[in-house]
Every structure is written in structure tokens, then in C-alpha cells.
Amino acid sequence: MSELGRESELQLIIRSQNGDVGAFNELVLHYQQMIYNVILRMLGDRDTAADVTQDTFIAAFRGVQTFRGGTSFRAWLLRIASNQACDHWRRTHRHPVESLEIMTDEDEPHAADILSSLAATGQEGNPEESLLSQELQELIQQALEGLPLDQRVAVVLCDIQGLSYEEIAATTQTTMGTVRSRIARGRGRLRKYLYDHRELLPRSYRLHSDRE
Amino acid sequence: MTKQGDEHPTIEQLSAFLDKQLSSQEQAIVDAHLRDCQQCQQALAELRQTVALLHALPQVEVPRSFTLPARIAAVQEQPVHTNPVATPISQSKRARQNTLQRTIRVMSSLAAVLGLIFILSSFVTALPHGGSTSSSTSAGSASTNSPGANTHAISTPNQHPTAKTGVQPGGSPSVLPSKTLTPTPTSVPTQTVKQGTQTSTGPPGQPIPAVLDLSGPTGHLVIGSALLVLAILGFALARRR
Numbered sequence: 114m115s116e117l118g119r120e121s122e123l124q125l126i127i128r129s130q131n132g133d134v135g136a137f138n139e140l141v142l143h144y145q146q147m148i149y150n151v152i153l154r155m156l157g158d159r160d161t162a163a164d165v166t167q168d169t170f171i172a173a174f175r176g177v178q179t180f181r182g183g184t185s186f187r188a189w190l191l192r193i194a195s196n197q198a199c200d201h202w203r204r205t206h207r208h209p210v211e212s213l214e215i216m217t218d219e220d221e222p223h224a225a226d227i228l229s230s231l232a233a234t235g236q237e238g239n240p241e242e243s244l245l246s247q248e249l250q251e252l253i254q255q256a257l258e259g260l261p262l263d264q265r266v267a268v269v270l271c272d273i274q275g276l277s278y279e280e281i282a283a284t285t286q287t288t289m290g291t292v293r294s295r296i297a298r299g300r301g302r303l304r305k306y307l308y309d310h311r312e313l314l315p316r317s318y319r320l321h322s323d324r325e
Numbered sequence: 326m327t328k329q330g331d332e333h334p335t336i337e338q339l340s341a342f343l344d345k346q347l348s349s350q351e352q353a354i355v356d357a358h359l360r361d362c363q364q365c366q367q368a369l370a371e372l373r374q375t376v377a378l379l380h381a382l383p384q385v386e387v388p389r390s391f392t393l394p395a396r397i398a399a400v401q402e403q404p405v406h407t408n409p410v411a412t413p414i415s416q417s418k419r420a421r422q423n424t425l426q427r428t429i430r431v432m433s434s435l436a437a438v439l440g441l442i443f444i445l446s447s448f449v450t451a452l453p454h455g456g457s458t459s460s461s462t463s464a465g466s467a468s469t470n471s472p473g474a475n476t477h478a479i480s481t482p483n484q485h486p487t488a489k490t491g492v493q494p495g496g497s498p499s500v501l502p503s504k505t506l507t508p509t510p511t512s513v514p515t516q517t518v519k520q521g522t523q524t525s526t527g528p529p530g531q532p533i534p535a536v537l538d539l540s541g542p543t544g545h546l547v548i549g550s551a552l553l554v555l556a557i558l559g560f561a562l563a564r565r566r
Contacts, residue, residue: 138392145391150384163388170391245381253378271344272379278346289346297340304375 117143126186129177137177141170144187147274148194154269155198157258165201169194188283191276195266195284202262256306264299271296334358339369343376426563433559440552447545 117125122143128136148169153162173193180189245253257265266285270276271292276284281292334342334355341347342355359365 132398134393134395134398141392142390145387146384149387149391153385154382159385159388163391166387167391170393171397174393174397245378245383249378250382253382268379272376273382275380278344293341293346294337296344297335297337300340300372300375301336303379304371307375307378308371 122186123182126177126180129174130180134174137174140186144190145170147187148190151191151194151269151274152198154254154257154273155195155262155265156202157254161201165197166194169197172197184283185280188280191270191284192286195270199262199266252307252310253303256303256310259306260299260302264295264302267292267295268299268303272300332358333362333365336368336372339365340372343369343372429559429563433556433563435556436552436559437556440549440554440556443545443549443552445549447542447549 117139122140125136125140129140145166149162149166152165152169153159156162156165169190173190176193180186257269260268263285267281270281270284271278278289278292278296281296282289285292287295338347338351338355342352345352347355359369
């Protein structure tokens with residue numbers, strides 16, 4: 114993501130605002146990987162994610178006039194993407210999954226061993242071993258889809274995309290305090306979900322606690 | 326938060342602690358608490374593992390390029406930010422339009438049905454003039470009889486009521502009006518039908534032009550066609566909206 118300099122990005126944005134599709138497409142090529150992954154983690158389905166990603170870039174091009182330099186272009190784009198994803202989710206999920214809604218945040222205190230045994234080690238060994246198993250990926254994805262949308266956006270941006278609290282606040286147009294609280298509650302629910310479904314997980318994940 | 330370490334930090338504080346997002350003072354308090362509290366250490370470790378799992382999710386390759394076609398520039402304008410505001414208004418507008426459209430369509434189909442019944446009845450009422458006493462309601466015989474009956478009605482309107490009274494009890498005209506009554510709750514058509522039967526059973530009055538004579542088959546044909554044209558216009562209007 115670093116190959117596009119601050120200056121050249123600004124140039125591309127200005128050209129896009131003047132209707133230059135070619136310039137805008139350079140921005141698309143630069144950001145599509147991240148936008149697609151954010152939407153995919155929010156919605157779960159790859160085909161749907163591709164459609165919503167396309168809609169996001171169309172909406173972004175149509176609205177590029179309204180972009181003002183105040184925030185980062187990335188945050189602006191992410192806001193459109195998360196709005197599109199949320200809209201799609203609300204359209205297709207009229208009756209929200211309540212399995213995670215009813216959970217409390219404070220719960221069983223001894224999930225750490227289980228969770229740490231689930232985490233892939235990643236640091237050593239070959240790249241293949243660093244990947245999570247398919248089952249585990251699916252379980253985490255399910256857990257994400259059980260989160261309320263505001264928490265899901267915050268957790269995806271923070272823990273999967275690695276955005277700072279500041280940038281998440283800019284993206285979601287909320288305060289830092291709100292971001293902090295959404296991330297915490299989202300993580301709390303995910304922790305509970307993963308612990309509750311530990312029996313679905315493969316045994317091959319060896320205990321590897323406190324690796325930081 | 327108390328400065329003492331006896332009160333557990335909230336999950337929000339632990340989560341923010343993990344990201345080093347607490348103020349330095351808060352950070353110190355939580356840090357001090359964690360040193361002694363097994364339970365919070367456990368909770369923090371769990372949160373850390375959860376974050377590690379999320380972080381370990383692979384980035385998925387894009388299935389295709391999402392670049393836009395050059396022609397998209399032609400459909401420029403309409404900033405996205407106005408969309409959320411515009412949607413509720415346009416939706417209610419569309420809903421109103423839909424009900425209007427539906428009403429027009431229902432009225433049109435009603436007019437079409439009425440028109441067809443009138444046209445058909447013009448053929449069937451012509452039947453008695455053909456002189457068949459056996460009450461045949463088949464459309465085939467009615468249509469073959471109609472041209473002759475038509476000219477008959479135009480040339481001698483006086484003959485028409487007398488012929489009608491003869492067939493009235495068991496004949497087809499008595500069957501048809503009841504048919505026309507069922508699908509149309511509106512008052513106008515039933516009145517015209519009633520008028521038709523009344524004039525036909527009553528004594529022969531002054532001669533009326535065949536086109537305006539509602540009892541006559543030509544009158545029925547004219548009314549029927551008019552209703553059909555109205556229906557077609559209605560459908561055309563409903564489609565254009």
C-alpha cells in the first residue's frame with residue numbers, strides 16, 4: 114500500500130474529480146484488495162463481497178466530488194465500503210442472528226488456554242503452517258457475522274486491517290471513545306463465541322500462550 | 326477508576342490496554358492491577374488470543390479487477406452523500422405512484438371486462454331476431470345471426486320489443502344480464518341493463534336511433550367498444566408511468 118505516494122494520490126483524486134476514469138481506476142487498483150477484504154469479512158460470502166466492492170467503487174466515483182482533503186482518502190473510501198456492506202447486510206438479514214446478542218461480555222474466565230491453543234503460531238515454520246485451518250477460519254467468520262454491525266466494522270478495521278483508532282473514528286464518523294468501546298465489546302463477544310465452539314476446532318492447534 | 330488495585334478493570338479498559346490506547350495514568354493503574362490479579366491476567370490473555378486469531382485470518386486475493394469502464398463518466402454527478410436523504414422521499418413518492426398505477430390498472434381491466442360483456446351481449450341479444458325459439462346460447466350461432474339481426478333492428482325497431490317479449494322467460498337475454506351484474510358492482514351498467522330489459526318488455530315507444538338504443542345490439546356494441554377503448558387507454562397510461 115505504500116507504493117502510492119501522498120502527492121500522487123492527491124493528483125489522482127483531483128483528476129478523478131474532473132471526471133478522469135483512468136485516474137480513478139489507478140486508485141481502484143491500489144485500494145481494491147483492502148476494500149474487498151473488509152467487505153468480505155463483514156459479509157462472509159465471496160461473490161456478494163465482489164458485488165458490493167464493485168458498488169462501492171461506483172458510488173465512490175460518483176461521489177468523489179464530495180471528497181475534501183480533511184480526512185484520508187482511505188478512510189473516506191472505507192466509509193463508503195462499510196456503509197454499502199451494512200446496507201447489504203440489513204437488506205438480506207431482516208431478522209438479526211440473536212445468538213451473540215444475548216451473550217454477556219463478562220463470562221467464563223478460563224477460555225485463555227483453549228483460545229491460545231487455537232491460535233496459529235505463525236512466527237516459525239513454513240508459510241503453510243502459519244495459515245489457520247479452513248475450519249478455524251470459518252468459525253471466526255461465523256463469529257464475526259454474529260456481531261452487531263457497528264462492532265463488526267470496528268473489529269474488522271482494527272484487528273483484521275490493522276487501522277488505528279483514529280482512522281476508525283474518521284471512517285465511522287464517531288469519537289475515539291465510541292471506537293474503543295465497540296472494539297472491546299466486539300472482541301469480548303468473539304472471545305465468548307470461540308470459547309463456546311471450541312469443540313468444533315481441530316486438535317492440531319497446540320497451546321502457545323502469551324506470545325507477545 | 327480507583328487508584329487502588331482491588332477493583333477490576335472493565336473489558337473496555339483491558340481491550341484498550343492491549344492496544345496501548347489508555348492514558349498513561351490509566352495504563353499504569355491497569356498494569357499495577359494486572360500484576361496481582363490472576364483473573365484479569367486470564368481475561369487479557371483471552372482477548373489477546375482473540376485478536377491474534379483475527380489477525381491471522383488471511384487476506385483474500387481479489388477475484389477480479391474492480392476498475393470502472395470509461396463510459397461510467399457519462400453518468401457522472403449524483404454525489405453518494407445525498408442518496409440516504411433522497412431515498413425515503415423517492416420511496417414514498419414511488420409508493421404513491423404505485424397505488425395510482427394499480428388503481429388505473431384495476432379500473433381499466435374492469436372497463437375491459439364490461440366492454441367485452443357489452444360486445445358479446447350485442448351478439449346474443451340479436452339472437453331473438455334470428456327467430457330461434459330454442460334458447461341456444463352458443464356463441465357460434467349468435468355470431469352468425471348477428472348481421473341479419475342488426476339490419477333487422479335498424480330497419481324495424483318496432484318489431485324488436487315484441488320479439489323480445491316472446492323469448493324473455495327462458496331466452497338468452499334473461500341469462501346475460503345476470504351475468505353482467507355479477508362482476509360489476511358499479512351502478513351505471515346495471516341501470517343500463519335494467520333499462521334495456523324494461524324497454525324491451527314495455528310497450529313499443531317512439532323510435533330511437535339504433536346507436537343510442539341501449540336495448541339494441543348496436544347500442545351494446547357501441548358501449549362495449551367505448552369501454553374497451555377506455556380500458557386500452559388506461560393500460561397505456563399505467564404502463565407509461
